[in-house]
Amino acid sequence: xxxxxxxxxxPAVVVCGAASIANLTGHRYPREQADLLGVPHTWIPVLGxxxxxxxxxxxxxxxxxxxxxxxxxxxxxxxxxxLVAHLRVGDLRLGAWALFFGSSAVALAAYVLW
Numbered sequence: 001x002x003x004x005x006x007x008x009x010x011p012a013v014v015v016c017g018a019a020s021i022a023n024l025t026g027h028r029y030p031r032e033q034a035d036l037l038g039v040p041h042t043w044i045p046v047l048g049x050x051x052x053x054x055x056x057x058x059x060x061x062x063x064x065x066x067x068x069x070x071x072x073x074x075x076x077x078x079x080x081x082x083l084v085a086h087l088r089v090g091d092l093r094l095g096a097w098a099l100f101f102g103s104s105a106v107a108l109a110a111y112v113l114w
Contacts, residue, residue, distance in 0.1 A: 002062030008110035009058040009068065012103035016075060017055040019100070023048025037085045050078060058107055065111065072108035079104055 023030045023044050030044050039047075054075040061068015079101040086094060 005062045005065070005068060005107075005110050005114070009061060009072070009107040012072070012075060012100075012107045013055045013058050015100055015103055016051045016058075020048045020052035020055060023051065036091060037089055039085065047078075050074070054078065054104075061107075061111065065114070069108075069111040072104060072111055075104035076101070076108050 019030075021027075030048070031041060033039075034041055034044055054071045057067050057071025057074070061071060079097065082097055083094070083101070086092070086097060
């Protein structure tokens, strides 16, 4: 079963890990999104750390399932919050959000159904 969790979680690990690196290294895309959504730039490193923690938790998940479950649930909640932020400002370009949320939801489903 750990192999199933790793296969289900790997897409979320890749996209959330990449987003974490972008947030933590000062890439322009997170800054542009923060400006669009009205999020203070001081939150960007915190959001990046949350994404990184979620990605690392998913990697640890096959060995420690409760950590994987918590990480997947946390990422799903993170992206529900992101959806609210986008809808609050009327931004309906949700393709990237769907990729992030969908991959996190699949990881969560793998842990819940196990």
